[in-house]
Amino acid sequence: MNRIIMKRHQVILNKIEEEKYVEVAVLCKELNVSAVTIRKDLKFLEEKGLLYRTHGGASFENPYISDRSVNEKEKIRVDEKSNIAEEAARRITEHDSILIASGTTVQALARAIEIKEKLTVITASLNVALELIRYKYIDVLQLGGYVRHSSSSVVGNQASVILDNISCSKLFLGVDGIDLEYGLSTTHLEEAQLNQKMLKSAQRTIVLADSSKFGKKSFGRICSLDEIDEIITDKGINKSILPYLEEKGIAVTIVD
Incomplete structure (x- = not known):
C-alpha cells in the first residue's frame, strides 16, 4: 500500500476519533478524492476491524444491536x-384509541x-399495562x-389475531435500531412481526427513539422508513x- 493511501486512511480514522461519525461527502471534499475512492477506503478499514460503515459514512460504534433485558435498558439515557x-404524550387526546408497542421509551410514555x-390503550407490553x-x-x-x-412483552399468533380486528x-413504537437503508x-x-401487524392497525405511526438508535440495525426488521409518519428523538441526532x-415525508420532532 502506498504512502498516500496510508495517509488518507489515517486522516479518516483521526476524523472519526474527533467527531465520532464521518460522512463520505465530507471526506471527499476534505481529501479531494471521489466518493468511490472513499468507499473503498472505508471498506478496507472495516475489513481490518478499524471502523464500521454506515449509510453515507462510518463510525467506531458497532451498528448491530444484540438483545438486552428491559431492566438494563431502562437505566440508559433516562432523561432523553x-x-x-x-412530547409523545401530547399527541394523545381524550376518547382516543391508541396502540403502544414494547420497550423502555414507550414505557416512559405510559408514565407520562x-x-x-x-x-x-392496546399494548403488547406488560409494563405499559x-x-x-x-x-x-x-x-x-x-x-x-x-x-x-427480556422485554416483558408478548409475541405470537394470539396477539396478531386480536390486531386483525382493531383499528386505532x-x-x-419503540425500536432498537433506525438505519436509513435497512429501516x-x-x-x-x-x-418485529407483531410490530408489523400493529402498523397495519394504526392510522398513524409515531416512533419514539433516542438519538443512539440511529445508524443501528438488528436482527428483526420491522419496516422501511416510508411506512412511518413521525419520529420523536433528542438533540443528539x-x-x-x-x-x-424529510424527503421521506417523516416529521421529526427533536426534544431538549
Whole structure:
C-alpha cells in the first residue's frame, strides 16, 4: 500500500476519533478524492476491524444491536427517554384509541400520559399495562401470547389475531435500531412481526427513539422508513440525516 493511501486512511480514522461519525461527502471534499475512492477506503478499514460503515459514512460504534433485558435498558439515557415520552404524550387526546408497542421509551410514555377522560390503550407490553391499569378512565387491552423475559412483552399468533380486528388512531413504537437503508428493527423476529401487524392497525405511526438508535440495525426488521409518519428523538441526532428523513415525508420532532 502506498504512502498516500496510508495517509488518507489515517486522516479518516483521526476524523472519526474527533467527531465520532464521518460522512463520505465530507471526506471527499476534505481529501479531494471521489466518493468511490472513499468507499473503498472505508471498506478496507472495516475489513481490518478499524471502523464500521454506515449509510453515507462510518463510525467506531458497532451498528448491530444484540438483545438486552428491559431492566438494563431502562437505566440508559433516562432523561432523553423521559423528554421524548412527554412530547409523545401530547399527541394523545381524550376518547382516543391508541396502540403502544414494547420497550423502555414507550414505557416512559405510559408514565407520562395525563389524560383525565376516556382513553383506550392496546399494548403488547406488560409494563405499559401495569403503568396504566391504575387509572379507571383508561381501558387497557393487553395483547395475549408468549411473554418474552427480556422485554416483558408478548409475541405470537394470539396477539396478531386480536390486531386483525382493531383499528386505532396512533401507534407509538419503540425500536432498537433506525438505519436509513435497512429501516426500523428490533432484536427479536417475532416482536418485529407483531410490530408489523400493529402498523397495519394504526392510522398513524409515531416512533419514539433516542438519538443512539440511529445508524443501528438488528436482527428483526420491522419496516422501511416510508411506512412511518413521525419520529420523536433528542438533540443528539446527527443533523445530516434530517434532510433524508424529510424527503421521506417523516416529521421529526427533536426534544431538549
